[in-house]
Each structure stands twice: as C-alpha cells, then as structure tokens.
Amino acid sequence: MFEALNNIAAHTKRLITVLNDNEWSIDKNVGAIAKYFNSIATHPGYANLHEKASKFVEFMLGDGARKLAERVENSAKGLLLPQSEGPHNRSTLFEEFGIRYYGPIDGHDLPLLIQTFEFLKTQNEPVILHILTEKGRGYKPALEDPSKFHGLGKYNIETGETQATDKPTYSQVFARTVTDFAKEDKKIVAITAAMPGGTGLMCFKKEIPERYFDVGIAEEHAALFACGLAVQGLRPFLTIYSTFMQRAIDMIIHDMAIQHLPVRLCMDRGGLSGDDGPTHHGLFDIAYLRGIPGLVHMQPKDEDEFVDMLWTMANYEKGPIAIRYPRGNGPGVTPKAQPRLLEIGKGELISDGTDVALIGLGDMFTTAQAAKKLLEAKGLSVALINPRWIKPLDATLIEDIAKKVKVVCTLEDHILMNGFGCGVIEHLSTAGITTPVVRVGWPDAFVEHGTPAILRQKHGLTAEATVEKVLAQLAI
Amino acid sequence: MDTTLPTITSPTDLKALPPEQLPALAEKIRATLIETLSETGGHLGPNLGVVELTIAMHRVFDTPKDKFVFDVAHQGYVHKMLTGRWDKIHTIRQYEGLNGFLLRSESEHDCYGAGHARSLVDLCLRR
Numbered sequence: 115m116f117e118a119l120n121n122i123a124a125h126t127k128r129l130i131t132v133l134n135d136n137e138w139s140i141d142k143n144v145g146a147i148a149k150y151f152n153s154i155a156t157h158p159g160y161a162n163l164h165e166k167a168s169k170f171v172e173f174m175l176g177d178g179a180r181k182l183a184e185r186v187e188n189s190a191k192g193l194l195l196p197q198s199e200g201p202h203n204r205s206t207l208f209e210e211f212g213i214r215y216y217g218p219i220d221g222h223d224l225p226l227l228i229q230t231f232e233f234l235k236t237q238n239e240p241v242i243l244h245i246l247t248e249k250g251r252g253y254k255p256a257l258e259d260p261s262k263f264h265g266l267g268k269y270n271i272e273t274g275e276t277q278a279t280d281k282p283t284y285s286q287v288f289a290r291t292v293t294d295f296a297k298e299d300k301k302i303v304a305i306t307a308a309m310p311g312g313t314g315l316m317c318f319k320k321e322i323p324e325r326y327f328d329v330g331i332a333e334e335h336a337a338l339f340a341c342g343l344a345v346q347g348l349r350p351f352l353t354i355y356s357t358f359m360q361r362a363i364d365m366i367i368h369d370m371a372i373q374h375l376p377v378r379l380c381m382d383r384g385g386l387s388g389d390d391g392p393t394h395h396g397l398f399d400i401a402y403l404r405g406i407p408g409l410v411h412m413q414p415k416d417e418d419e420f421v422d423m424l425w426t427m428a429n430y431e432k433g434p435i436a437i438r439y440p441r442g443n444g445p446g447v448t449p450k451a452q453p454r455l456l457e458i459g460k461g462e463l464i465s466d467g468t469d470v471a472l473i474g475l476g477d478m479f480t481t482a483q484a485a486k487k488l489l490e491a492k493g494l495s496v497a498l499i500n501p502r503w504i505k506p507l508d509a510t511l512i513e514d515i516a517k518k519v520k521v522v523c524t525l526e527d528h529i530l531m532n533g534f535g536c537g538v539i540e541h542l543s544t545a546g547i548t549t550p551v552v553r554v555g556w557p558d559a560f561v562e563h564g565t566p567a568i569l570r571q572k573h574g575l576t577a578e579a580t581v582e583k584v585l586a587q588l589a590i
Numbered sequence: 591m592d593t594t595l596p597t598i599t600s601p602t603d604l605k606a607l608p609p610e611q612l613p614a615l616a617e618k619i620r621a622t623l624i625e626t627l628s629e630t631g632g633h634l635g636p637n638l639g640v641v642e643l644t645i646a647m648h649r650v651f652d653t654p655k656d657k658f659v660f661d662v663a664h665q666g667y668v669h670k671m672l673t674g675r676w677d678k679i680h681t682i683r684q685y686e687g688l689n690g691f692l693l694r695s696e697s698e699h700d701c702y703g704a705g706h707a708r709s710l711v712d713l714c715l716r717r
Contacts, residue, residue: 132647134665136639221639224612227646235650245643250635252620260635265664267631271624331707358706389631389683390690393705564685 119211122240129240130231135218136249136260208242217244222251261311281446284439285382287417289314291424291449292351292380296322301349302428305329307336313353313382333358337365337377344375349428356381356396356438363402366434371406374433380424384413384438385477385527386556386570391563397556399438401532404505410435410458411504413476416447419502425453438504440477440527461508463515467497470584471515471522475501475534478525478554484577485523489584504534507541516542516549521587523552523580530555550590552583600674601648601699612649616641619668626680632690633664644668653699662707663691666700673699 122129208215216234219226227245234241249264250256255274256263262276269276282290296302296318303325304318310328319326329336333354340350354362359381370377387394403411410430414420420439427435470489474482479500486496497515501508516522522542524535535553542551557573570576574583595614598604607615619641627634645668647658653673660666670688671679675697681687692700 132643134640134643136636222642224616224642224646225609227642228649231646231650247639247643249639251638251641252617253624253634253638256635256638263635265631265633265635269628269631271628361706390705391683393691393703562685563683563689568685 119208119213122211122213124212126240127238130234130237131213131240131242133217133242133244134221134247135244136247212240214239214241215244216241218246219243221245221247264311279443281443282417283314283442284417284420284444285312285314287314287420287444287449288353288380288382288424288439289317291421291453292428293318293321295425295428296325299349299428300325301347303327303343303348303350305336305340305343305350305352307331307333307354307358309353309355312355313380315353333361334365337362338369340377341365341369341373341375344370344377349376349378351378351380351427353380353382355394356384356399357387357394359399360402366403366409367406370434371409374408376431377434378427378430379434379436380427381436381438383441385440386561386566387441388566388569389563392560395556395561396438396441397527397529397561399436400504400526400528400534400537403436404532404537406434408433409505411438412436412502413438413504414502415445415474415476415479415500417444418447418449419456419500420444421449421453422456423502426456426458429455430458438476444477445480456502459503459506459508461502461511462500463511464498464500465496466515466518467495468518469494469496469520469588471497471499471519472525472580473499473501473512473522473538474525475504475527477527478575481554481575481577481580482523482525485525485580485584488577488581492581492585494588501534504537507537509541509545512538512541513545513547516547516551519549521552521584522549523554523584523587525554525575525580527575528555529558531558550587552587554580554583598672598676601653601672604645604648604672612645616645619645619671622671622676622679623667626682630680630682630684632682633667636665637667640665641668644672648672654701657701658699659702659704660692661704663702663704666692669699670697673697 214237216230219230221227230243234243248257249260259274263274266276292302292304296304304315305327306313306315307329308331310316310319315326327339329339336352336354340352343350359379366379369375381396381399383394383396384399385396387396400411403409410433412423414423414437423437427437472482472486474480482498486498489496497519499511499515522538524538526534528534530553533555535551535555539551542549554575556575561569561573595611595618596603596607598615620638623634623637651658658669660669667679667682669692675688678688683690689696691705692703694700694703
C-alpha cells in the first residue's frame with residue numbers, strides 16, 4: 115500500500131483517489147490507521163487552509179459563495195484539510211507521500227460531491243478525496259447491523275431478517291471449536307484478516323479478546339504475524355479464506371515452511387464459493403500448497419471429523435499444517451463430546467470393493483457415496499475411501515485399493531489441474547501401479563458465478579457425472 | 591418514490607437529468623437495491639453507502655474514457671445500474687446474470703474487476 119502511494123506520487127499525474135470512509139471494511143475497521151482517519155474526521159480546526167485548498171475555495175466561491183460558507187459553518191465535519199499543528203502532525207499521511215489531500219466531506223451531499231469533483235478534475239496531480247459515508251444509508255436494518263448487511267443472502271425487507279439455517283455452518287463449528295480449545299490451552303491464539311463475521315471468529319473475540327487478533331485486510335502481514343507468534347511458542351490459528359490465502363503464499367513457503375513453524379492455516383470457503391464468482395472461489399489451495407515440502411494439508415468429510423482435525427492441528431508442533439473446509443453447511447454430523455487425535459497421513463477405508471475405488475475428498479465424499487450407490491445398482495463392486503489427507507497421502511491405502519480395482523476415481527471440490535487427483539496419479543505412477551485414474555473436479559478455467567448446484571451440474575461434479583466417467587473408463 | 595424519473599440506460603441519460611431530480615434518483619436507486627437484493631442477496635450495505643458518490647462521479651466524468659476503479663468492486667452495483675445494466679440488476683450474482691463485482695467482460699464501463707480488497711492504488715499508476 116505505502117509502496118504504491120510512493121510510486122503514485124513519483125510517477126502519476128491525474129489520479130483522484132476517493133477514500134470512502136464508512137468506518138467499516140467488512141467488519142468494523144481496526145488499528146492505528148482507522149484511528150488516524152477518525153482523528154482527521156473529527157478534528158475541529160479547519161481554519162487554516164493550505165495553498166491548494168485556498169484555490170479550492172476560490173473555485174467553489176465562483177459558484178455560490180454564501181451557500182458554501184454556510185455549508186462550511188454548518189457541517190460538523192468541515193470541508194478541508196486541517197493544517198499540521200502541534201505534536202500531532204495532522205498534515206496527513208497522504209501529503210507526506212506528495213498526494214494532495216482534500217476532505218473530509220459529507221459523502222451523501224450530492225451537490226457538494228459534484229462541485230468537488232468538478233474542481234478536482236482540473237487538478238494536474240494525484241489527489242485524494244476523503245469522504246464520510248454511512249454503510250447501509252437509507253435502510254434501517256442495515257444501519258443497525260452493518261456487518262450482517264455487508265453481504266448476505268435473502269432477507270425480509272420490512273424486518274431485515276434472514277432465513278435461519280437448521281445446521282451450523284463450517285465457519286460456526288470452526289469458531290466454536292477453536293474458542294473452546296483456547297479456553298483450555300492458553301497458547302492458542304486466533305488471527306483474522308478483517309473477517310471476524312465471515313470466519314465465525316466473533317465468538318473468539320467476545321470470549322477471549324486478549325488472544326484474538328484482527329490485522330485488517332492484510333493477509334501477508336497476518337501470515338508473518340502468525341510466524342512471529344509461533345516462534346514465541348504460541349499456537350496461532352491463522353484463519354483466512356482459501357481465495358485470500360493466495361496472497362500469503364510467499365510467507366507460507368519462505369517463513370513458515372522453511373523454518374518448520376507450526377502455524378495452523380485454516381482455509382474457510384475451500385471449494386466453490388458460488389454466487390461471488392471467480393474472484394472468490396477457493397479452488398486453488400491444494401495446487402499452491404501441495405508442492406511445499408513438509409506442509410500438511412487436509413479436508414474433513416463432515417463436522418465431527420472437522421473437529422478431530424482441528425484438535426489434531428492444535429496438538430501438532432512440527433511445522434505448518436493446513437485445513438480447507440467449504441462455505442456453508444456440512445452434512446450435519448454432530449461432533450462427539452471429546453475430539454480424538456487423528457494419525458497424520460492415515461485415510462479411512464469405508465468399504466472395500468473390486469471393480470471401482472471412489473476416493474471422495476472432503477465435501478465431495480457425499481457425492482462419492484451417492485455415486486457408489488448408483489454404480490452398485492449396475493452390479494459393480496465399489497470401494498469407498500475418505501482420504502482425509504491431501505498431503506501426506508495415505509500411500510498404503512491408495513496403493514492397496516488401486517491394485518484391487520479396475521478404475522480409481524478421485525473427487526475433489528478443487529481444480530483438477532495440480533489437485534488432489536494429480537497427487538494420486540503421481541503416487542501410483544511412481545509406485546508402478548497402472549490402474550487408470552479418472553478425476554472429478556473443476557476444469558482448467560475460471561468458473562463463473564452461480565449457485566453451487568447449478569455449477570456442479572454444468573461442470574460435472576455430480577454423482578451422475580461421476581458414474582458416467584467411471585463407466586466410460588471401464589468400457590475402454 | 592418519484593415515478594416521473596426517466597429511465598437511466600447510460601451515463602448520458604444521467605447527465606441529462608436536471609439537478610433537482612438527482613435526490614429522487616438516489617432514492618430510487620436505494621429502493622431498487624433494497625428490494626432487489628432482498629431476493630438475490632448481495633452486498634447491500636456497501637452499495638447503499640456509495641449511491642451519491644457514484645452518481646456524482648458519473649455526472650462529472652465520462653466512462654469509459656475516464657477510468658473508474660473500485661476497491662473493492664463489490665461497491666459497483668450503483669455503477670452497474672448507471673451504466674446500462676439497471677434492467678439486469680435483479681440478476682446480480684445469479685447464474686448467467688450480472689457478476690457481483692466489476693467485470694471487464696461485462697461492460698466497457700468496467701475497466702478493472704477487483705474482488706480482493708486493497709489493490710486499487712497499485713493499479714492506477716500512469717502518467
């Protein structure tokens with residue numbers, strides 16, 4: 115961010131940056147920068163204007179001096195930049211970078227905004243306009259709960275109520291579980307990059323505020339911060355959506371993995387995000403993590419196994435350990451009272467078979483279950499595996515089953531390219547096992563937005579499409 | 591709601607609107623968003639916050655000649671409505687409908703689609 119500002123001042127002319135200051139990003143803004151903007155916005159001393167600001171007033175005066183003067187007087191926020199003064203240099207961060215600062219102004223005052231833009235349009239230098247707005251302006255339920263109304267599903271217009279879900283989401287299970295663990299284990303800390311609502315970590319924040327860290331929308335920093343905490347002997351749960359973890363890849367390789375720092379990478383929205391579309395699908399994390407030496411990666415088939423995995427992560431100290439879990443609900447399996455430690459790299463053979471082996475990773479396990487029924491109805495003997503571990507793979511289990519069957523089929527909520535199925539193919543090839551492997555997953559393309567049901571249908575991530583692929587391979 | 595407002599199908603329509611009708615336009619945009627998103631879901635709060643800002647930007651500047659970059663682009667619903675997509679706003683985030691973010695392939699008025707936050711200033715470097 116600061117490098118970019120620096121570069122702008124040095125190399126850019128006509129750029130108007132509007133700082134839309136609504137005190138919120140997704141949840142409430144945090145940290146020194148937020149306080150800094152607040153100090154500008156609430157500062158009473160708007161009397162002294164810098165040279166450019168004087169020109170601004172001249173420009174505005176040409177268009178109704180009285181009206182403007184009134185507005186300046188009446189507006190508690192004031193119009194223009196406070197001069198630097200006293201021990202607190204208020205000449206603003208931006209001016210230090212050579213970017214002219216204007217504001218703050220009322221971001222809901224249309225004539226004022228238009229006038230201001232008309233002026234700024236004449237400026238031949240990068241400027242920043244600081245406007246103050248209300249997130250949810252004009253809708254009472256949204257003003258009362260800005261976090262909920264940042265982004266949401268259907269709601270009742272009158273009341274703002276959304277439909278309650280009968281099952282807890284993976285995010286809720288995650289946050290409840292880690293918060294409970296942290297109450298017993300004082301070394302556990304939770305880190306989010308501005309997503310306390312989305313990740314569910316709001317409950318951690320409420321119950322254990324001293325070990326909860328929201329670093330703002332700064333995933334790289336969050337990852338390094340987690341490394342620092344791990345060095346100190348703490349147990350960081352770094353909770354970042356799969357799509358946003360992409361930003362932290364250098365820190366994961368260079369800082370976490372090389373130094374074997376036990377950071378728990380918790381990737382919510384691991385899999386198709388759905389209606390947000392390609393910028394938010396979490397379809398790449400297996401691809402970008404599986405090549406990192408020593409890094410453990412896993413995905414649970416249901417909520418109970420999810421809690422076991424989180425418990426295993428909490429107790430793992432050898433290096434970075436990652437988990438991906440999907441958006442929304444799981445199959446609805448209530449976690450048992452006491453979680454158990456899972457053996458790293460040990461999958462689960464659900465049922466044996468001699469024709470087809472279905473290996474269904476995470477949320478695709480239920481699809482594999484359904485495909486198994488359909489294949490059995492055709493008289494085939496079908497083995498079903500819950501692999502649990504993306505890395506390390508359960509080599510013995512996969513080799514043994516591949517030797518028994520005619521076709522292996524992997525299913526994953528991830529791109530096929532360099533995904534879980536590729537790991538299986540690589541392994542079998544190295545082991546000299548020639549059983550063909552068919553793979554079900556997302557294509558080598560940016561998947562569009564839409565409901566998961568529609569998109570899975572379209573791209574062949576259904577039980578029916580799985581059966582077709584398997585049968586086609588058997589027929590060869 | 592003011593029913594005498596003409597339909598806005600482009601920034602040109604917006605610029606043709608007499609200034610005294612702009613508050614009614616802002617009100618109509620808000621009402622449309624609140625009603626539409628109650629069915630589709632979406633980023634309601636952020637867009638209700640930028641109604642006047644987006645109107646002012648399109649009154650003063652000319653996209654696609656002038657480039658608007660939204661950081662993040664979930665604040666672009668009003669921009670979409672004012673740039674020829676008002677009639678499709680009910681399809682937002684629906685399969686084969688409008689994307690929830692700005693999308694270069696969706697309109698010439700969308701010069702950049704950023705779904706992850708904090709990329710804006712890095713993009714705008716040009717003499």
